[in-house]
Amino acid sequence: MDPRDLMAAVEAVLPWLDGAAQAPDRPVLAAAVKLSLRTLAQDAPGKSVEVRVPPYAAVQCVQGVRHTRGTPPNVIEMDARTWLELATGRLSWADAVAGDRVAASGSRADLSGLLPLLRAGS
Template identity: 55%
Template sequence: MARKIDTEEGRVAVRAALGDAPTRNQTAMAVRYLLQLLEEKAPGKSVEVRVPPFGAVQVIQGLSHHRGTPPNVVETDAATWLALATGEKTWADTTADGKIAVSGTRADISGILPVRW
């Protein structure tokens, strides 16, 4: 992630994105802010969390990944990420619903969710 999102700016975006009619920009900033918080909470490079088209981060200590497709990937859409990262939905709910694509032996990130925003 290039630029660090200011805490208040991020919180405003998350509240807006969880509202009734968020703009694309609000959703994008909220997704990036919550990914930023996840990266701060669990720094590392063993699992890549992707929320296309808005952002991706590498988290969790362990074997690092440098090129190509990482061995441990979590990928989901923006709405699911927002619900998961804020605690509106659980990891079990979203994986059971098929809302998250998970690959790799370390890709279960339920232990670091939700993030405090």
């Protein structure tokens, strides 16, 4: 994946994240979520944690015990805005968890050491 594609996709949603614009069109938001989740999976390869941002995408990442059937033991789920705020450093993992913006279950369901992915427009 070309890092410029990720930057372009994320920069397209920054005005919304910063409160200066309404939510972007669904394809624009979907591209930002999908490319940033792919980046997470590349940065932390593995299959022990599943990160879900419905309805846009889900990835498996982080090395460790791999699950083969059913729901994985380590699941993280959040909405698109929360994910993109985390990915760009606009929201800390601790604040997202404390604010109940992230549902995380399992002993490995902690992305604090992997975020932010980038600091676009900071």
